[in-house]
Amino acid sequence: MSLTGTPFLLTSIVLAAVALILPLVLWSRLRGPVLLRHAARVMMLLFTQVTAVTLVFVLVNNANNLYDNWSDLLGTGNHVRQAADLGQDGTGGIEIKTLPKIRQTFTPADGPGMHAAGGVRVTQLKGEVSGIDAEVYVWLPPQYDDPAYRNRKFPVVELLSGYPGSAKAWFGSLKAHEQLLPLMRSGQVAPFILVAPRTNIIAKVDTGCANVPGVVNADTWLSIDVPKMVTDNFRAQSAPKGWAAAGYSAGGHCAAKLVTAHPDRYRAAISMSGYNDPIGERKSLAARSVSLRRQNNPFFLLKSRPTPPRVSLYLSGQLGDGYQAAAALEQIAKPPTVVRAVLIPRSAGGHSMALWRPQIPYVFTWLSQQMNRKDAAGTTPRQPSTGGSRRAALASGTASPEGVARKR
Numbered sequence: 096m097s098l099t100g101t102p103f104l105l106t107s108i109v110l111a112a113v114a115l116i117l118p119l120v121l122w123s124r125l126r127g128p129v130l131l132r133h134a135a136r137v138m139m140l141l142f143t144q145v146t147a148v149t150l151v152f153v154l155v156n157n158a159n160n161l162y163d164n165w166s167d168l169l170g171t172g173n174h175v176r177q178a179a180d181l182g183q184d185g186t187g188g189i190e191i192k193t194l195p196k197i198r199q200t201f202t203p204a205d206g207p208g209m210h211a212a213g214g215v216r217v218t219q220l221k222g223e224v225s226g227i228d229a230e231v232y233v234w235l236p237p238q239y240d241d242p243a244y245r246n247r248k249f250p251v252v253e254l255l256s257g258y259p260g261s262a263k264a265w266f267g268s269l270k271a272h273e274q275l276l277p278l279m280r281s282g283q284v285a286p287f288i289l290v291a292p293r294t295n296i297i298a299k300v301d302t303g304c305a306n307v308p309g310v311v312n313a314d315t316w317l318s319i320d321v322p323k324m325v326t327d328n329f330r331a332q333s334a335p336k337g338w339a340a341a342g343y344s345a346g347g348h349c350a351a352k353l354v355t356a357h358p359d360r361y362r363a364a365i366s367m368s369g370y371n372d373p374i375g376e377r378k379s380l381a382a383r384s385v386s387l388r389r390q391n392n393p394f395f396l397l398k399s400r401p402t403p404p405r406v407s408l409y410l411s412g413q414l415g416d417g418y419q420a421a422a423a424l425e426q427i428a429k430p431p432t433v434v435r436a437v438l439i440p441r442s443a444g445g446h447s448m449a450l451w452r453p454q455i456p457y458v459f460t461w462l463s464q465q466m467n468r469k470d471a472a473g474t475t476p477r478q479p480s481t482g483g484s485r486r487a488a489l490a491s492g493t494a495s496p497e498g499v500a501r502k503r
Contacts (some may be wrong), residue, residue, distance in 0.1 A: 257344030301382030
């Protein structure tokens with residue numbers, strides 16, 4: 096029985112109802128020795144507690160797409176076939192353009208929201224370079240099958256989930272495709288191909304979208320294997336002009352990290368409630384050493400470049416939850432790099448889908464404008480006041496509320 100399927104949800108509801116009714120019906124009707132009756136009553140109470148907790152978990156999990164299946168929940172899933180040392184650029188010296196084209200079989204995806212807005216399709220991809228085998232979800236814009244667009248190639252946005260989190264979350268909990276469909280039809284948002292690859296590759300560990308030799312090559316999976324598969328199977332624009340990454344929480348960190356690390360592969364990033372220092376997620380592989388933290392920190396990746404990259408970053412967050420990291424990147428950005436840091440008020444809610452879901456129409460409208468710019472630069476970003484906070488504090492998210500500028 097699927098963890099996120101309707102049968103398991105209905106079973107949980109029925110069991111919770113039965114557990115509630117049993118004590119009401121049997122409490123005073125139990126017969127036998129006193130100890131046996133007390134034991135039976137305790138078991139009924141425990142059954143009630145277990146079924147109630149199970150039902151709440153199922154509802155929360157389905158609403159937030161935290162665990163996609165039983166192996167994710169139980170920590171028995173591992174999608175790493177091999178993790179060779181692929182070097183600084185993550186290619187292992189392989190000339191990607193020389194690799195043969197791969198043809199994937201796609202099937203309709205199951206789950207909440209998967210059949211809406213034209214439907215989401217899924218494939219199991221064996222990453223030839225990364226050594227990762229996992230699922231990738233793809234949604235095509237309404238123009239894709241329109242005969243008027245038969246010769247057109249489409250821009251792509253790679254959607255990255257948080258930790259823990261399912262790649263389905265962008266289509267289930269966030270309803271990205273349902274929100275964007277009418278905006279794409281009206282021309283307010285570009286007709287993006289939406290691609291959601293699995294980011295939770297190793298059981299009970301956040302990869303931080305990093306390459307860690309001998310453990311995992313998550314960066315290569317996301318920035319090389321998945322894009323190659325998409326361009327081999329769909330009319331997708333080439334990198335970097337036609338590619339962007341978007342994420343929330345740990346996925347927001349990954350989006351900013353991938354774009355600042357690989358401006359030759361991506362043009363823009365959206366990060367909602369993300370962070371710079373990988374230690375923002377304590378279970379991140381990229382937080383296990385000072386060198387890994389620095390190598391996977393968008394702040395240092397951007398700051399260390401001798402020439403500012405031609406990329407655009409949209410970073411939203413609340414005080415103490417993403418905004419300080421966003422302000423730090425905005426502070427050091429120099430043209431042609433564009434960084435927009437947006438402060439989300441506390442009244443909008445906490446670190447949850449309810450906070451990120453309403454942002455999707457706006458951030459994708461912004462992304463459409465940036466991807467369509469010929470120079471992708473725009474005006475010089477406004478530098479926020481640091482209020483005396485050091486850049487290191489802003490980068491790590493430890494600055495005080497007075498140490499950042501509030502967006503109005």
